[in-house]
């Protein structure tokens with residue numbers, strides 16, 4: 001019989017590496033007219049409809065202030081071929097660098113928010129901050145998508161996921177188990 005003595009303890013401060021959520025995303029803002037972009041690994045879907053996304057964005061990021069002041073952002077979803085650039089974007093600050101210029105990103109105006117879309121990303125979700133009650137205790141922004149876009153030239157995007165230590169898992173093959181989703185037909 002297996003007991004916990006057979007298992008290896010995992011440090012609590014590394015639990016996120018076991019269940020690192022969703023894909024690495026970019027979050028863009030426009031603060032006092034200046035566009036900026038940051039890398040975000042701590043994010044999750046909270047609700048299907050109306051959709052709600054949660055993102056942890058810390059006060060050490062310039063994007064935090066931009067988000068608090070403007071209440072708007074774009075969640076841009078990069079593909080695996082952009083992984084190295086996305087890591088570099090997350091290793092500098094918009095306070096020091098014009099990241100759109102530095103990383104050759106194309107800013108595209110959205111329709112509902114002032115923050116720019118990133119043309120190179122396969123998806124862009126224009127969002128408004130829906131709830132700030134978890135910002136003070138957890139730096140957790142609840143974002144309500146108000147418009148979403150995908151790039152039709154990237155029909156089969158491969159996303160990538162941070163394992164918490166600078167290593168990444170790339171999307172692999174898709175497994176279709178839709179016939180087993182008997183209770184959740186409305187999702188199909």
Ligand SMILES: Cc1cc2nc3c(=O)[nH]c(=O)nc-3n(C[C@H](O)[C@H](O)[C@H](O)COP(=O)(O)O)c2cc1C
Nearest residue numbers: 038039040041042057058061062063090092093094
């Ligand atoms: C792979 C990766 C994931 C990151 N995830 C987050 C995150 O979830 N939340 C956060 O606040 N910062 C995260 N960062 C750090 C920010 O992207 C980084 O502080 C960024 O430079 C902030 O830019 P800004 O000052 O222009 O807003 C991550 C960085 C990397 C490289």
